[in-house]
Amino acid sequence: DTAVSQTPKYLVTQMGNDKSIKCEQNLGHDTMYWYKQDSKKFLKIMFSYNNKELIINETVPNRFSPKSPDKAHLNLHINSLELGDSAVYFCASSQDAPTGIQYFGAGTRLSVL
């Protein structure tokens, strides 16, 4: 079984639409994250959730809203999609957060046309 799984793998949509990306981890971890990887491969933290509670929100437009129904899931909702939102979005999770070891999903490539 995949430890951190994201769906969909690819998402192509029009500007102005609303879309969601789902993430699930079966590792029993307490903390989950969303990262954005831009076209130059730079990875930047967007959100961090610990036990369903938001602990990081890094200068992300409020069109992006994470939702954590339980500690195994962290979904990302994006409203009014813009061209600049095109990127690869990675979900990750960690157990003992101070150790730094985060496990990443395979990514969701979002293309906004």
Next chain:
Amino acid sequence: GQQLNQSPQSMFIQEGEDVSMNCTSSSIFNTWLWYKQDPGEGPVLLIALYKAGELTSNGRLTAQFGITRKDSFLNISASIPSDVGIYFCAGQDPSNSGYALNFGKGTSLLVTP
């Protein structure tokens, strides 16, 4: 988050050669991590470092946590074609930003047979 400077940006080498890449930060980190990303996949952890001066190996890979806590390097010995990918350093300062990882911009490695 803090900016990490990772170099070189890319490397093109022949199979069998050794590779060295490094990462520096303007801030002190408590944890340094090295990840590898294959095309279409998420980053996979290679080595985690927790103490200044620590030198850790994982097969042909060796990484060190700089004594100033502001730098780290990764060496790959006797490279093989499957070493191809993007290597990222990442630092974590648990006192800031809820355990999010600050990533370098990556080193793209190409290995020719």
